[in-house]
Amino acid sequence: MxxxxxxxxxxxxxxxxxxxxxxxxxxxxxxxxxxxxxxxxxxxxxxxxxxxxxxxxxxxxxxxxxxxxxxxxxxxxxxxxxxxxxxxxxxxxxxxxxxxxxxxxxxxxxxxxxxxxxxxxxxxxxxxxxxxxxxxxxxxxxxxxxxxxxxxxxxGVFMNYLGYGNTKPEGHKAHGHMPHFPYIFDLSKRSADIPGDGEKQIVYTxxxxxxxxxxxxxxxxxxxxxxxMAGDVLTMNEVLRLCEDVCGTGKFNVKYNSREDIAARLSPSPETTEKIMENFFAEFLLAIMDGDCDVKRPINLNNLVDVRPMGVRKYLEQWWG
The missing domain is CATH 3.40.50.720 (NAD(P)-binding Rossmann-like Domain)
Structure with a gap:
């Protein structure tokens, strides 16, 4: 029905x-x-x-x-x-x-x-x-x-976070209605904050x-x-290479984080909204490292409906090319 x-x-x-x-x-x-x-x-x-x-x-x-x-x-x-x-x-x-x-x-x-x-x-x-x-x-x-x-x-992860800091005319539209901040990749600083070795796949839409x-x-x-659903399924290293290629400014400054690096960011008793959200994003990085964010089931909706989502490269070219 x-x-x-x-x-x-x-x-x-x-x-x-x-x-x-x-x-x-x-x-x-x-x-x-x-x-x-x-x-x-x-x-x-x-x-x-x-x-x-x-x-x-x-x-x-x-x-x-x-x-x-x-x-x-x-x-x-x-x-x-x-x-x-x-x-x-x-x-x-x-x-x-x-x-x-x-x-x-x-x-x-x-x-x-x-x-x-x-x-x-x-x-x-x-x-x-x-x-x-x-x-x-x-x-x-x-x-x-x-x-x-x-x-x-x-x-998965909202692709819109990759638009943070772009200087295109009407660049704010890169975010849609989502909050404005970078997550894992900050193209405005040509930097990346990657959990583990970067070989875990992640869904971007x-x-x-x-x-x-x-x-x-x-x-x-x-x-x-x-x-x-998915716009793209890529490893973080693949996203990194796309970012470097589209920006055309050479290698990014990349930090590959160990579990200890990320765990050190966690507040044991977060009381403010800011601290709660900091813990939330750090816990996400740990979940990626643990494979919890891996694709567990077929990405069925892409085949069930007639939607052609934007991929990461096209999104990067729109806002950073």
Whole structure:
């Protein structure tokens, strides 16, 4: 059953907004109805000549969410909620799911993944708070006898981080709606901060293409449990060589980090958001070294939908060539 009336929770910023834009791009083609659930009021999201209204919700209030989903006769909920406080994040997603399950028209639910599958990276503490909703979805799937579906969308690292520091006209567009910072590679400084020997493969997908993939997936007749997508699958050394080649300024200043190097960056008791995020990115480097971020399943979505994502070389040439 294809999605027809879709609600994107947290769709006012970052990857959520890219998904909303992906849906708006195909809205007329498939006669879709799209709403954006948000904790705060803001203007409608406009893209490709179409609009998606912002609907104010309280993620701790199931009855208010139930009313919104019911009023709009939503059949698909896509969660892009985020946060660094586990209790609030877990409760918000669980409340959203429980509210959705009471709405007769609901048939699909996508939890907030959109990076690496959270089950693959047990050492990343912030990702542990993504596990309860997956367990809940599996239980619901087992208990319900109707056509309820869920899917875990994974896209690896956002390619947009490679655009940090570019000096192109309108260079800020390299980031899409994603935050502006370098991760592993800082092309503005011609440097790289690589975990291990750089031979571990990593999935890169441009955020704009994530939006296109998820939008296209709503029009599949059936959802698989895992929806894997990729713009490119490259080792970090291969990405490094592409960066050096496109920039054309010779070899980068590269640090190959041992486990001890990365572990030394971890704060034992992170209390501020800044320290929590520093630990998060360091834990990601360790997960890459451990092979947790390796491709574990077929990248199925690339073959299931008609999306042609941008590869790393083309992205680098656009913003650094």
């Amino acid at each position: 294809r999605s027809q009336r879709i609600a994107v929770a947290g769709g006012t910023g970052r990857i959520g907004k890219h998904i909303v834009e992906g849906l708006l791009e195909i809205k007329q083609q498939y006669s879709l109805e799209i709403i954006v659930l948000s904790r705060s009021r803001s203007s409608d999201i406009s893209y490709a000549g179409n609009n998606a209204p912002i609907v104010l919700v309280d993620y701790q209030d199931q009855s208010s969410m139930r009313k919104v989903l019911n009023d709009f006769q939503i059949d698909t909920v896509i969660s892009t909620l985020s946060g660094t406080t586990p209790d609030a994040f877990i409760t918000s997603q669980e409340s959203l799911l429980r509210a959705a399950l009471t709405v007769p028209t609901i048939r699909r639910f996508a939890p907030s993944e959109f990076a690496f599958n959270s089950e693959q990276v047990p050492s990343i503490k912030l990702y542990q708070m993504k596990l309860p909703i997956i367990h809940s979805l599996r239980q619901v799937k087992q208990e319900r006898t109707d056509s309820f579906e869920y899917s875990l969308f994974s896209c 441009r955020a704009e293409d994530v939006g296109k993939f998820v939008a296209a997936a709503t029009q599949l007749e059936a959802w698989e449990e895992y929806s894997e």
